[in-house]
Amino acid sequence: MTDKEHETTDPYAGLPFPRTDLSLKALRHAHGLEPPAIFNHSLRTYLYGRSLGERQVLQPGHDYDDELLFVGCALHDAGLSLEGDGDQTFNVDGADLAARFSSPTRGWPPTASRSSGTPSPSIRS
DSSP: OOHHHHHHHOTTTTSOOOOOHHHHHHHHHHHHHSOHHHHHHHHHHHHHHHHHHHHTTOOBTTTBOHHHHHHHHHHTTGGGSTTTOOSSOHHHHHHHHHHHHTSGGGTSOSOOOOSSSSOOGGGOO
């Protein structure tokens, strides 16, 4: 496959996104639920964070978990999507949506950080 053919099959081929299974699932999940402006903002957030790390001579996979950074950025505004629009603040709704995405079948334990300090009913044990 030529570089040009690869670019048409992977629109992000020239960008330093991690290509792990979980990262690709998060990318597809975010693309499917977030409006284009929010989805693109989420990808730029990752690129900005990675750039800040590079300026401090931090290396992905060595100094920080690049997959975790990517997935967190990809899903950080999921609470602004139609699917994430529940009856709580967008950050808590988004954390719940991310927790459902990160269920044990996806490879991560179902935990979510809360700014409110109290877990929502959807992730209580």
